Amino acid sequence: MLHFRFSFAALILVLAGCGKRPVERIVTVYVSVDQVHAEPVLRAFERASGIRAKAVFDVEAAKATGLANRIAAERSRPQADVFWNSEFVQTLRLKQEGLLEPALPASARGLPETARDKDGCWYASGARFRVLIANTKKLAEQERPREWADFLAGRFRGPDLAIALPLFGTSADQAAALYAAWGPERARGLYQKLKDRSVRVVDGNSVVRDLVVQGAAVAGWTDSDDACGAVAEGAAVQVILPGQEGEGTLEIPGTVARVKGGRHVEEARALMDFLLRPESEKMLIDSGFYQASVRSDGAVHPCLGRRQVVRLKAGLEEISKQLEPSRQDMAAIFGRS
Amino acid sequence: MAGWLPRILSGLGCVLFMALSWAPLAAWVAAAPAGDVMEGIRLAVPDARRGQVLLETVLYAAGSSALAVMIGAGGAAYCWRCSTPLAGGASAAAVAALPFPAYLHALAWLPVFAALPSRGAGWITAGWVQGLALSPMAFLLVRTSLERMDARWIDAARVFGPDRRLLARVLTPTLGGAALAAFSMAFLLTAGDPAVASLFSRNAFAMEIFADFSATHDAARALWLSTPLILVGLVALEPLRRYWPNIAQRPGGNRSMQPLAGVPYLAAGAVLTVLPVLMLLVAVLRQSWPPRAFWAAVPLSGRDALTSAGSAAAAGLIALPVSLLAGRVVWRASKLGWWWMTAPLAAPGALAGAGLIWLWNRELWWTPYGTFWMLPLAALARYLPVGILVAAAWRSRLDPALLEAAAVLGPPWQAFVKVEVPLAAPGAVVGAVAVFALALAELPATLLISPPGSGTLSLRIYNYLHYGASSSVAALSLCLMAGAGLAACIAWRIWRRLA
The missing domain is CATH 1.10.3720.10 (MetI-like)
Structure with missing residues (x-):
């Protein structure tokens, strides 16, 4: 009798499950903005639109490069509708490979020319910077590095300095940017000398931050969000913007793009529209992921220690073109061929 | 049949x-396309840098597995058919902690290592965390192996000599095979997983494969790059094949006996089996508050x-x-x-x-x-x-x-x-x-x-x-x-x- 009751209950449950359910609207988004910052924005989008955002987040070791390669590998059966990238080089690369589709979300209309692709394949929202981070207990004020090339100074031991492997994410972007701004020879020379000095090469900018915070490294190259995060947590570190007396530092705008062949066209447009709104950008600035708005007059977050930042002169397209040559050189220099 | x-x-x-x-x-x-065999062979033979990463990975996996087996075997030998509260606690802790991933243990130990002058980052700290995480598995495997021993043998042997000699001549040879099998299993689970090493800022060989595949999405490259690690893994399988039957024998008598005396390290093994679980609980509760x-x-x-x-x-x-x-x-x-x-x-x-x-x-x-x-x-x-x-x-x-x-x-x-x-x-x-x-x-x-x-x-x-x-x-x-x-x-x- 007990078995009969259980079977009957199970049958009812199965039949209940077979009933018609309303069709769920979904959008698939590949996200290289840190999960801890991106998720509240996506949840806000879900609440506002009723569309479920199915996300794939990157991991520290592969960053945007891993997601962009995944989009490329899925070109015959695209899974993603939107690529929400925390940087720009991989987005431009996908555009060059014909893997992005033009779109014009309503909120993109207010963006300045520099923050949008001329063909409408991508739009920028929020920006970070490449910065130096120094441990203030290990280095006195006058000892701290001020420029990228200060890592070659004799006062530092190579293993006391840390950089992320310049094959992925913003570390790769920085290499490409230096190739574009300085010319390949000078930029390659810098990285070769870093390698020759046995500077620590680790698998992510957050690892660089952690090493400097712990004092295992005295200084490192990282992103402004990682560095400002450490400052906010009270770590004994200083964020230093290099090149402020001359060439400037790399600004890294986040980008939003529609993936070609994505199945949820309307939902993708709605998500892009939401992500490009000033309110969404502000959410990410407030949470500490971005340090500047692409809409502003150049004002930046106070954690960077100045009101205005001198940006590197090289344009985004120019930097993007240098990605592959610089990547090949970096692979050869750091033995990852 | x-x-x-x-x-x-x-x-x-x-x-x-x-x-x-x-x-x-x-x-x-x-x-793997046939035309790229020469390139594949070039990738399969580690250069100096990858050779060093491979060596470090093998040493890390071997060290953490040895630690896991020492803790697990010590704890199992102490707890075997023994009804003290410590023995019961260690057994319960081992069962409960078996599914806890190693990176949870990293959470518990990261603040401890960060406070040390050695600054916490490195293979030794990663090996410590991984070893503790795998010790419940080693504990259970060795303890299962000990089940085949009849407690009456031990009681009979105790009539003629101190526990120390019993440990050296009876228990250790009995434990040896199971310990090697547990070592082999722990080694395989560690060598293929770069997560803990990565959390302690160390680059394990498996991370090289992950990073390369993420960068290239090239099927053949990942296989060729993996070759040295696969070969190491195949070598590590041999003790598992040889000594797994030690774990798999029929149990002997199941009467309880007094804990072995004069062997403090066995009790230390039991304590260390409990320790990771306690550390985790304390760390998690402390950091979850408020x-x-x-x-x-x-x-x-x-x-x-x-x-x-x-x-x-x-x-x-x-x-x-x-x-x-x-x-x-x-x-x-x-x-x-x-x-x-x-x-x-x-x-x-x-x-x-x-x-x-x-x-x-x-x-x-x-x-x-x-x-x-x-x-x-x-x-x-x-x-x-x-x-x-x-x-x-x-x-x-x-x-x-x-x-x-x-x-x-x-x-x-x-x-x-x-x-x-x-x-x-x-x-x-x-x-x-x-x-x-x-x-x-x-x-x-x-x-x-x-x-x-x-x-x-x-x-x-x-x-x-x-x-x-x-x-x-x-x-x-x-x-x-x-x-x-x-x-x-x-x-x-x-x-x-x-x-």
């Missing part, structure tokens, strides 16, 4: 095993928790019949058959994940790519051999007279269904639980194949650890520990009832 039904079902089990565990790896071999972080992090992770539990449960449920049926074959398998069943353990996780992508990311009538099912498939590709080994070990503990009597008195299919399957079921249940526990913590393959909207709790915790969001990690860890510990305890009770 020469009936057709058992043979067909065993064959089916082997086919399923091939499809689940071997297919992703075989896909890689198919993916509970604001808990309430902020947990709702965001609800889907991930369900996905983790669902995918691990799916992997465990699929592993249950396959372990039961294929375990029947392994039990009687030749050396070659044994290698065939266990070789997937030698493949790094990233290779299994990449193999699944190569296999399923294509135009088919239906493909699991991009769906939830990639998660259990990845877990099964890596850990199904563990389930089969456990099931086979249990089988070899059965009294053959029972099976022979059933074969003589009843038709073969009835003997199989009514006698052999019920007798073998507890082993398959434990094997399935082992797959569940390992699947819950799986990371290297999941990093590559995680489907949209179906992230796992382990993936989230790993990402959060990188961001330094310690209070959120602590809150999620509390959920994971509660779920995993509860599942382990339920499984333990089911097993005790079945056995």
Whole structure:
């Protein structure tokens, strides 16, 4: 009798499950903005639109490069509708490979020319910077590095300095940017000398931050969000913007793009529209992921220690073109061929 | 037992095993284009840098496995048939902590190492964390092996000499084989998983494979790059093959006895078995307080928790019949058959994940790519051999007279269904639980194949650890520990009832 009751209950449950359910609207988004910052924005989008955002987040070791390669590998059966990238080089690369589709979300209309692709394949929202981070207990004020090339100074031991492997994410972007701004020879020379000095090469900018915070490294190259995060947590570190007396530092705008062949066209447009709104950008600035708005007059977050930042002169397209040559050189220099 | 039904079902089990565990790896071999063989060989032979990374990885895996075995064997020897509170606590801690992923232990120990003058980063600290995380597994394997000893032997030997001599001449040789098997298993699980090393800023060889595949999405490259690690793994499988039968013998008498005296390190082993669990609890509770972080992090992770539990449960449920049926074959398998069943353990996780992508990311009538099912498939590709080994070990503990009597008195299919399957079921249940526990913590393959909207709790915790969001990690860890510990305890009770 007990078995009969259980079977009957199970049958009812199965039949209940077979009933018609309303069709769920979904959008698939590949996200290289840190999960801890991106998720509240996506949840806000879900609440506002009723569309479920199915996300794939990157991991520290592969960053945007891993997601962009995944989009490329899925070109015959695209899974993603939107690529929400925390940087720009991989987005431009996908555009060059014909893997992005033009779109014009309503909120993109207010963006300045520099923050949008001329063909409408991508739009920028929020920006970070490449910065130096120094441990203030290990280095006195006058000892701290001020420029990228200060890592070659004799006062530092190579293993006391840390950089992320310049094959992925913003570390790769920085290499490409230096190739574009300085010319390949000078930029390659810098990285070769870093390698020759046995500077620590680790698998992510957050690892660089952690090493400097712990004092295992005295200084490192990282992103402004990682560095400002450490400052906010009270770590004994200083964020230093290099090149402020001359060439400037790399600004890294986040980008939003529609993936070609994505199945949820309307939902993708709605998500892009939401992500490009000033309110969404502000959410990410407030949470500490971005340090500047692409809409502003150049004002930046106070954690960077100045009101205005001198940006590197090289344009985004120019930097993007240098990605592959610089990547090949970096692979050869750091033995990852 | 020469009936057709058992043979067909065993064959089916082997086919399923091939499809689940071997297919992703075989896909890689198919993916390697013949024209690039020279380039492949160049990648397979490590250059100076990769050679150093490989050496460091092997030393790290060997060191952490040795630590796990020392703790596990010491604790098991102390707790064996001993009814002190410490022995009971150590056994319970080992069962509860078995499914806790190593990166949870990293959460507990990161603040401790950060406070030390050595600054916390490095292979030694990563090895310590990994060793503690694997010690419950070593504890349970060695303790199972000790079950075969009749306590009366020990009592008889104690009449003629001190416990110290008993330990050296009787217990250590008895433990040796099981300890080597546990070492081998711990080594394989460590060498293929770069997560803990990465959290301590160290680059393990498996991370090289993951990073290269992420950068290139090149099927052949990942296979060639993995070759040295696979070869190391195959070498590490030999002690497992040779000494697994030590774990798999029939138990002796089960009367209790006084704990061995004069061997403080055994008690230290028991203490160290309890320590990781206590450390975790303290760290998680301390960092979760005030509970604001808990309430902020947990709702965001609800889907991930369900996905983790669902995918691990799916992997465990699929592993249950396959372990039961294929375990029947392994039990009687030749050396070659044994290698065939266990070789997937030698493949790094990233290779299994990449193999699944190569296999399923294509135009088919239906493909699991991009769906939830990639998660259990990845877990099964890596850990199904563990389930089969456990099931086979249990089988070899059965009294053959029972099976022979059933074969003589009843038709073969009835003997199989009514006698052999019920007798073998507890082993398959434990094997399935082992797959569940390992699947819950799986990371290297999941990093590559995680489907949209179906992230796992382990993936989230790993990402959060990188961001330094310690209070959120602590809150999620509390959920994971509660779920995993509860599942382990339920499984333990089911097993005790079945056995």
